[in-house]
Amino acid sequence: MSDVGDNMGQGQTYEYTKTNADIHVSIDESLGYQYLAFEADGWDKWRGVILLPAAVRPLKLGRFDVVSDVSISPQTRVGIAPRNGAGGWDRSCPGATTGWVDIKSVTYASPGVLGSLSMDVELRCVGSTSAIRGIVEWKGYEAPAIPGPVSPIPASLWSPGPGTTPATGNYVYLESQPGDPVGGGVAHVFAGAELASMSVTEIGRRLSFSQFVPGEPRAGEFFAMASLTQLQAGYYPNMRGQPAVWGPNQLLGGMYWTGPGTCPPPPGPSGDQLAYETASMHEGWFAIDRIERASGAVQAVDVRFEQKCVGSSAMLRGKIHWVRP
Incomplete structure (x- = not known):
């Protein structure tokens, strides 16, 4: 959920589940900070990157401020933003990002590999009063389960009026x-x-x-x-x-x-x-x-x-x- 004036979410609300997106959550504990990333690939393609202090490694319960950084690499910024087909960022903050996460529960499948994660997150571009807020509920990877077509076809759908189409032929x-x-x-x-x-x-x-x-x-x-x-x-x-x-x-x-x-x-x-x-x-x-x-x-x-x-x-x-x- 994004406030009006927030650069990342553009004031809109989004929701992704396995019925409308392919969702991934990952961590990297080999860096000088705790790296946490999540992606939702549905109608839009979103990526969130969170950096936490090294003291939060491994992840633990509680509320922690994010490590504010303008850029880790040319295509990896702290924040939540849609990304284009090439994997680049389109709406990350033009400068640094500030905010916090509140980890409600976390399990590891093995050292350095997440098993599940429940957390709240709030981020804003430095200098802005508008924020993007989100909830991550992840129980391990689940393959997308996209609903199929509706059958029978609803009778209320549009059809050409009588006499508007030929009686025979393509x-x-x-x-x-x-x-x-x-x-x-x-x-x-x-x-x-x-x-x-x-x-x-x-x-x-x-x-x-x-x-x-x-x-x-x-x-x-x-x-x-x-x-x-x-x-x-x-x-x-x-x-x-x-x-x-x-x-x-x-x-x-x-x-x-x-x-x-x-x-x-x-x-x-x-x-x-x-x-x-x-x-x-x-x-x-x-x-x-x-x-x-x-x-x-x-x-x-x-x-x-x-x-x-x-x-x-x-x-x-x-x-x-x-x-x-």
């Missing part, structure tokens, strides 16, 4: 609200010769629709969460995707549909990589109404989806009906 129907930069605020059905160049490819959990309009980058991907080996019929809520950066999330799945337009970058300075990635990201849902396979390839698929640019309320909705020619 088609892609897109319905864009005013203000949506991807679809341009118009509705259109692509069918017949317009789909002659479209290909549908499935690799593992990823189903891709390639560019099918000459001169326009219209394409899309639908990606299952890690609890599946391939897409199956069902409703996939709370999906995200960023085609320009790393596509759908490898753990949680995702989706995106591109068009002549793109989601805009955030306003202001461009130094915050996470802000750029988030603001130019799509979010929404998709539903696989039908998917048929033979000889290791998709033969037919019906997909509905809804997406918007993060921070926008304008929707792009679509339905794809495709049977291999």
Whole structure:
């Protein structure tokens, strides 16, 4: 939980468990201080680094001030911050970090290897009155257990209105609200010769629709969460995707549909990589109404989806009906 004005958490609240992230906690007791690190890799990628006095080695119960240090190494700063895909830091304090931890319980699996940890933490950038606070409850590593798609598909999900899609043949129907930069605020059905160049490819959990309009980058991907080996019929809520950066999330799945337009970058300075990635990201849902396979390839698929640019309320909705020619 982050205060307004806190550089690390940007005034937001975050929660990660094994149902939405891959969580790791580690220590290093070979240094001149007690090093403690924790990571949560979900929709966002967060890393926390805490330095404690050498007297707190091995970890023991109680409240201890952190050792304030601007930088241990170019990519290891004291604090809690999102990190980009390369492992660098995006929102750590520009200077030193101060704060404390309150260790409630701790066990070791073996010397120098944590078995479990329960602690509270509060950190702030030196000179700031705003803080980021957190609770770490770790019982040893647990593999992510990401929920699969919802079945049956909720009847309340969007579908094209009567008469808006062809009665026969393959088609892609897109319905864009005013203000949506991807679809341009118009509705259109692509069918017949317009789909002659479209290909549908499935690799593992990823189903891709390639560019099918000459001169326009219209394409899309639908990606299952890690609890599946391939897409199956069902409703996939709370999906995200960023085609320009790393596509759908490898753990949680995702989706995106591109068009002549793109989601805009955030306003202001461009130094915050996470802000750029988030603001130019799509979010929404998709539903696989039908998917048929033979000889290791998709033969037919019906997909509905809804997406918007993060921070926008304008929707792009679509339905794809495709049977291999």
